[in-house]
Amino acid sequence: MKDETPILQVKQLHTHFFSKSGVVKAVDGVNFDIKPGETLGIVGESGSGKSITAMSIMRLIPSPPGKIVNGEVLFKGEDLLKKSEKQMRKIRGKEISMIFQDPMxxxxxxxxxxxxxxxxxxxxxxxxxxxxxxxxxxxxxxxxxxxxxxxxxxxxxxxxxxxxxxxxxxxxxxCNPEVLIADEPTTALDVTIQAQILELLNKLQKELGMAIVMITHDLGVVAEVCDRVMVMYAGKPVEFTEANSLFANPKHPYTWGLMNSIPKITSKKEKLEAIEGAPPDLRALPQGCSFAPRCKHAMEQCLTIDPSITKVEESHHVRCLLYEETEKVIST
Amino acid sequence: MLKYIIRRLAMLIPVLLGVSILAFSLMQLIPGDPARSMLGEKATESQLMQLREEMGLNDPYIVQYGRFLGSVLQGDLGESIKSKEDISVELLNRLPATIELTMFAMILAIVVGILAGVIAAVKQYSWFDNLSMTGALFGVSLPIFWLGLMMIWLFSVKLGILPASGRLSNDVELNTITNFYLLDSILTGNWVAFKDVFTHLLMPGVALGTIPMAIIARMTRSSMLEVMKQDYIRTANAKGLARHLIVFRHALKNAFLPVLTVIGLQFGLLLGGAVLTETIFSWPGVGRYVYLAVLGRDYPVVQGAILIIAIIFVLVNLITDILYKYFDPRISYN
Structure with a gap:
């Protein structure tokens, strides 16, 4: 049975890049925790901040221009952000290790x-x-x-x-790490090889009991290996839940978009649905919800109010005004 | 690998054939008459005619070239017009002095250049980076002869701490074995001579090594900066490796390839630079010998020296190519 105390907790992580043309808020308030033996998926488009989140945990953000401006990364209760570089070198590769996208x-x-x-x-x-x-x-x-x-x-x-x-x-x-961060480990591989690598990771996790943070843009990978999922958009988590309930009952309009853009073997449509528009410029985020300009369900207040992450069901959190509204409706 | 080396050595033949043709024709094209320069202004026309006939200068060029090539293949580079000495012997006697000087300059350039380049790249935009790269800019721009003369003025004339010429002081004894004086002094355990040889090497070595040092430093820096951005450096960091392992094992070995190319090329150029340096510092090497031969229109000497320098140049290139394989296992020579 899985140990219930988290081995790694990320709290209010903010990693910004300071460029001449402005501050890029690559990671802007990420929270999650992961328990031993668990696999947490972090999903999002390119530039959503998922890799930067991983690099921040390892303290491998190139600085300058990057800087972790706020937050805590608790590993076995100790804040990694307060460790010296020398102490971090002892943790990297030994207690927390990382694999990367392109093995080439x-x-x-x-x-x-x-x-x-x-x-x-x-x-x-x-x-x-x-x-x-x-x-x-x-x-x-x-x-x-x-x-x-x-x-x-x-x-x-x-x-x-x-x-x-x-x-x-x-x-x-x-060195038998307790946490393995896998940053898109299958993206650069053939589909058949992808499956083999995921299977291998699953098998190794069962044998060695490490926690895996699986960073991917591929919901297929999530379905295959993850226990819980965090969906990220523009540096912020927008939906955080169990993998099963994400597929059964996705809540955030961005997650709907991601789901729709997966090609289905049963579908007769020739054209894939895509999320319209492009990810926002992280230097100049819109005033309200970052996703609002691309959201089919955006309401007027979405353009002015930035929603906070709310619990809509047991262990299902969403950052969207649609649900804040329903809660309000329910509460009145 | 062995096959490749043999093939490359075989390729030396056409290259050297080409060089020999060039060396031969160059000397035919340069105005001036060897017979006249041997006999002097007062020689009569019939004396000149006779000498030309004896030297074979009246034969067609192709016959002259054939004769030249024939004797070169037997290791005979002919004899000097001026001194009547055997050129092969003279060149071989002077070669160790030149090789010692160029090796000294090159090692100096490689060690200092690479170290400066690595530190400048790792501490990009630091005071060290700015200082060393400004220094390197000056280094590539300084003419060797000017730098040499300035050093003689400062260290020999003003401060009197370094000898201005030669390889060894007159009052220092040294038994020569290899004719590489630094090596000989170590082999015979003669530390007085070692120190003396070293101080003699210092100024010409620095004068000759400055340009390659500056070029190597700049190349190392830019190559290191490029490599430090690569994914495998991120991997090395994520493994928790110590900084020096990342810089010297992971980064430098990758960054070294373009530097190696530059080193190979510079080595060849150094042989040319040695003519200037040896002249300024009265270094008894091939460079000074060639310089004096050019001044005296001693054609066979110049021809012989060009051939020797070309052989060294081609060999250095071959060694460079073989070293590539060591630094980059992806290179295949098959």
Whole structure:
């Protein structure tokens, strides 16, 4: 059974980028928590702030121009934002690790896989080189890379895309992290390989019990692996609920848009529905709801009032005036 | 890999053939008559005719070239018009001095240039970055001869702390084995000579190394800045690696490739620069020998030196290409 105390809690996270043309509020008030063994999905379009959220947790925001201006990231009760860079280096790769979107570019092309893998182990674990090498072989086996011992001597370009992502995963799991942040781990892969990687992550999570933060723009991935989901738009969470109830009963008009833009095998329509318009300029957000200019259901007050996130059902939170209205209606 | 090296070595043949044709024709095109320069202004026409006939200068060019090539292939570069010395022997005697100087200059340039470039990139826009890159801009713009003369003026004439010419002081003994004096002094454990050789190397080394140092520093900086933005550097950070591992293992090894190209090219240019430097510092190397030969219209010497320098240039390029493979495993030579 899952432990109910969250291992990672993000509270009121605000990460802004200070550019000459203005302040980009890339992450603007994100809250979530994740329990050991749980998978939390963070979904949104490009530029919605999901990757920046992940990088903020790891404290890997390039600064300048980026800065975490407010909030708390509690890992096992301790605020990571208050840690020194040196303390963070001990956490990165050991207690919280990360895998990235493009396994083609995320591995160093001029170092062997072995070198890249054992340097993580040597950095964090009290092992000598040959022990670290043995551990690397174990990890390669764990993620299902055949002929693991020989393959360690290879360079990244000698692996296929899917195999490279397996190497990335093996590297991330080297020190048995408690949280794995997966930033679009399947986006750059073929569909069949995508399924294999997701299956692998699922299997590893069951074996190792880590929590996974799965960042994706693909609702299919969410359906496959996530327990709970946070939908982000323009740096803010707009809907936060259990994965099942998101699919069964999506509440936010943006989530409806996302759902409609998934191609369905049963549908006879030739043209995919898209959400009209483009994500807003984060330097100059509209006064009211950020989504209002693209929202088919926008009301007059949506353009002036920025809604707060409200609980509409048990463990289902939405940031939309439609529901604030209904609540008001219900309460009057 | 071995196949590739052999193929590259085989490619030396046409390249050197081309160089030999160029060296030969260059000397035919330059106005002036070797026979006259040997015999002097007062020689009679019949004396000149006789000498030309003896030297084969009346034969068709193609015959002259064939003769030249034939003896070159036997390792015979002919003899100097002026001193009658065997050119191959003279060049080989002077080569260690030139190689020692260029190696010294190049190592200086590589070590200082790369270090400055890396620090400037890692601390972009810091005072160090601004200072070193301004310095590098001056470095590439300074003419070698001017820098050399200024250093002699300051360190030898005004301060009197560094010797202005030669490889070794007259009163210092050194048993030569390889003719690389720095190496010889280490091999014989002669530390007095080592210090003396080193102080002699310092100024010509700096004069010769300044331009490549500046170019390497700028190249390293821009290449490092590019690499530090790559995804794999983010991965290395996310793994919690120490800063020095990220900079030197992950970034520098990737950033080094364009720097290596520059180093290879600069090495070739250095051989040309050595002519100036050796002349200023009276360095008894190939450069000064060539300079004196050009002044004295000593054609065979110039031809021989051009060939030797071309061979070194091509070999350095070959070594550079082989080193690429070490720094970037994605490069395949098959």
């Amino acid at each position: 570019t995320s591995l160093n092309p001029v170092l062997t896989v072995e070198k890249q893998m054992i340097e993580t182990i040597l950095t964090h674990e009290n092992m000598n080189k040959s022990q670290a090498r043995e551990r690397a072989v174990e990890l390669m086996d764990l993620v299902g890379i055949p002929e693991s011992r020989n393959r360690l001597k290879n360079y990244p370009h000698e692996f296929s895309g899917g195999m490279r992502q397996r190497v990335m995963i093996a590297m991330a799991l080297a």
